[in-house]
Amino acid sequence: MAYSLKPLPYACDALEPHMDAKTVEIHHDKHHAAYVTNLNKALEKYPELQSKTIEQLITNLDAVPEDIRTAVRNNGGGTLNHDLYWDLLSAKGGGKPSGALADAIAKKFGSFESFQEKFSATAVAQFGSGWGWLCVGDNGQLCGCCSTPGHDSPLMRGVVKCPGKPILVVDVWEHAYYLKFQNRRADFIKTWWSLVNWKKVEELYLAAAK
Numbered sequence: 001m002a003y004s005l006k007p008l009p010y011a012c013d014a015l016e017p018h019m020d021a022k023t024v025e026i027h028h029d030k031h032h033a034a035y036v037t038n039l040n041k042a043l044e045k046y047p048e049l050q051s052k053t054i055e056q057l058i059t060n061l062d063a064v065p066e067d068i069r070t071a072v073r074n075n076g077g078g079t080l081n082h083d084l085y086w087d088l089l090s091a092k093g094g095g096k097p098s099g100a101l102a103d104a105i106a107k108k109f110g111s112f113e114s115f116q117e118k119f120s121a122t123a124v125a126q127f128g129s130g131w132g133w134l135c136v137g138d139n140g141q142l143c144g145c146c147s148t149p150g151h152d153s154p155l156m157r158g159v160v161k162c163p164g165k166p167i168l169v170v171d172v173w174e175h176a177y178y179l180k181f182q183n184r185r186a187d188f189i190k191t192w193w194s195l196v197n198w199k200k201v202e203e204l205y206l207a208a209a210k
Ligand code: MN
Pocket: 027, 031, 082, 171, 173, 175, 176
């Protein structure tokens, strides 16, 4: 197996009451795990690709053989997006960013509150399954908020309209919230803000920004 499921950085019930243990367990152990399994399956025929990182694979999907390109797009994206999603949540999360990231958000969006509104509205408006993102663009500056369908990632050059380096992400597939919030995606996102680990988001920002 070329790729393995990244363990959660906390226990399944660590994010209660904002994110319930059952949702986290099924989301990570079943959904996220299935993307890893299916990525490995897709790459079985191409052992020479297995030494690449998932990031390398999805950044340049044109270099992936056509017969597995869609599978790598969906399952490579699915794997990497979830790795980042879990990594940016914490029981001690929430609040606001500080330092250079706070300054950059204020400069780009006017205030943290207007950024939050914009990010939430963009993620809510994503039709069907997908993801909401904040990224750093090629110019080293924050991009506007964007969303992608399926498991598309801003890393997918030539695929997405909003390429960039992701620093914040929310999963808006129904499997991310349906057990607790049913159809109320906006309520889920409102609650999700309480879990954002801004220290990690800042680290990603500082690594990507110029
Ligand atoms: Mn998901």
